[in-house]
């Protein structure tokens with residue numbers, strides 16, 4: 001079966017909004033249906049066969065994540081999404097006045113606001129400046145590192161500019177400085193393989209719904225030995241409790257208070273299987289083809305302003321922010337929608353990026369495995385005509 005047929009399709013719509021959320025393939029939908037129809041029970045809370053089966057399927061996902069990222073199963077924490085994962089680290093570390101956090105200037109609000117909030121505790125936020133296309137110079141980080149740098153937090157791919165980020169080099173220089181590293185991989189996982197033996201990061205966050213999985217669940221990778229205290233407590237987190245004290249489980253369960261999104265977590269496992277079965281080589285090659293054809297299309301539209309890199313080798317994913325002539329972004333997106341294309345418009349939860357671009361917002365086309373070069377050509381025809389109106 002070819003890849004496009006593995007996704008329930010929108011017959012009358014071309015979906016170019018995968019940066020916001022990717023589509024879900026049949027094997028993921030079927031796996032969640034399996035949970036709801038065959039072993040719908042809570043996990044780790046009883047001795048009957050249904051809860052045992054649900055618990056087994058749930059636990060399997062940690063093994064899949066471990067194989068997929070080349071790490072240990074105990075290093076993965078089930079959270080709601082990237083946003084919760086980043087907040088969890090911000091809340092779960094011990095901050096002292098004068099500590100510094102370094103972020104890039106292209107972060108999504110979810111990897112910015114949790115750090116800005118730490119200013120209330122006397123933490124200083126320093127910013128790595130990227131160039132006009134969102135690319136970081138090799139010394140962008142080293143210029144800022146100091147004894148005070150407690151953590152460096154950056155994304156592996158900007159959700160507005162889609163520029164490549166030298167993850168390994170940045171992580172390595174932060175580690176050499178003795179700092180902790182958090183990687184926001186929301187726009188990266190699902191497009192590229194991640195080998196955590198090669199990337200010296202302490203924390204990595206991503207959302208299931210951006211890599212073919214369901215909404216409502218995500219992952220915080222927490223390298224063994226890196227500091228982190230639970231930011232929520234409750235059922236499932238303790239070894240023992242009394243009316244005036246408790247003892248936490250030493251393993252990852254101490255971070256997973258309450259009943260998790262069980263079906264969604266199991267669905268994420270199916271999404272991981274789907275990516276592995278499809279193969280990263282195929283996904284990356286397809287992305288590359290889409291990037292090249294989109295860049296070619298944009299270069300033939302003089303009235304369209306494209307933001308971010310214009311060279312395929314500098315793009316991390318097929319994600320393009322643009323404005324069509326003088327048309328306001330929301331108007332462009334509404335017109336494109338009426339013409340059969342689903343795209344996001346606005347500030348994309350990264351207001352510092354649009355501010356730096358000097359625009360109120362942009363339209364964003366973000367493509368994935370199920371999109372085709374034919375769709376890009378149709379899109380280019382339509383956008384070329386629209387841009388003449390502005």
Ligand SMILES: Cc1ncc(COP(=O)(O)O)c(C=O)c1O
Pocket residue numbers: 019020081082083084108110111155157158159184186187207
């Ligand atoms: C780079 C980046 N980080 C974080 C997020 C937040 O993801 P979520 O809304 O799934 O928590 C997004 C969402 O678009 C993103 O693109």
